[in-house]
Amino acid sequence: MSDEVRSSGYPLWEVFVRADRGLNHVHAGSVHAPDAATAVQAARDVYTRRAEGVSIWVVPSSQVHAADPDEAGDWFDDVKPYRHPTFYEIPEQVGHM
């Protein structure tokens, strides 16, 4: 038996599930599968046994590129308060804006 078959040899896929129409796909977890079609089938069995979704995406995990978490502070710090509506004071007489 070759090493490839002794091991699963299957690539990893990230699974995204749309819970209902009108909602975005959300990351649910991952599955191992030999190809995309089988990955969708496995994702259905693993992540939607109780009507958790109406649509599934699978993406090869190797194709996901991420921001460096060590840079997270510099990247994501909220240093521009004037981008938020609460930065501005509107007179009460003007009412809701």
Place this chain on the structure above:
Amino acid sequence: MTNSAIPTASTLDPEERFDSLIDSGAKIEPRDWMPAAYRQTMIRQIAQHAHSEVIGQQPEGNWITRAPTLRRKAILIAKVQDEAGHGLYLYSACETLGVSRDDLNDLLHTGRQKYSSIFNYPTLTWADMGVIGWLVDGAAITNQVMLTRTSYGPYARAMVRICKEESFHQRQGYEIMLTLAGGSDAQRDMAQDALNRWWWPVLAMFGPPDSESTHTEQSMRWGIKLETNDDLRQRFVDMTIPQTDHLGLKVPDPELAWNPRREHYDFGPIDWDEFWEVVKGNGPCNQERIAHKRDAWDEGAWVREAALAHAKKHSSDASMSAHQ
């Protein structure tokens, strides 16, 4: 959210940042820096949990062909399928820590990683399906509800998903017990016998007493565990005894009694020698469980081989047509 209170990487060294995340109750995510010992502890704990779900299919799978009605059979199949799913959620969480699925399989198959000792006990009668759902899953829920708040994000998320599904497991088990307890004398005896055999191993599921638990202190410091083994065990006993009373059954413990001063049930000593013997591999079913798991893996090799061959052929077809 508390994110604005978390010091950024530029102001702290990685370990101080890790500690401040833990202290603030924020989750640790896969690409964060973490102490090597935290990573190793998480891998060990999540893997052991995943292996438990997967091996846990066997004691119940044992009764699928002999379930008493079609309704019970359909329920049992769905439950065993859930256990497989729970194993996969957890392997998926474990792999985010940089360990491969193949390594995890290998560690289980060679006995270098453990699974919960409870699954090394045999399922002798149909009543065992009731007790497993009601008490084994009930004990697991008590632990897992705590773990929905554990510090490692992917593990906590897997726990949320699992806890939603475990509730069905526990209720279907209790329903089996209700049916047997309200049945003939023979059925009632069968229910009591199953409770007698499983009660002490179930209490041992929470792990050694706090005074002897080697991992508890560090795990609590790191927010992996939020409550101690003894506290979880006490909560489980307190919840379970009224359910037992309702069935008209008795747990096999002459020392069990309500303690109005503590406002908890007192219970007798657990046989930790038996627990450690089963952990070491000397339980009634240890060898059978692993042999069965290994055989299933080996016998599935041709399926994996065929699926990979199909995927390769399909991808070379696709790349050829892309060039045309």
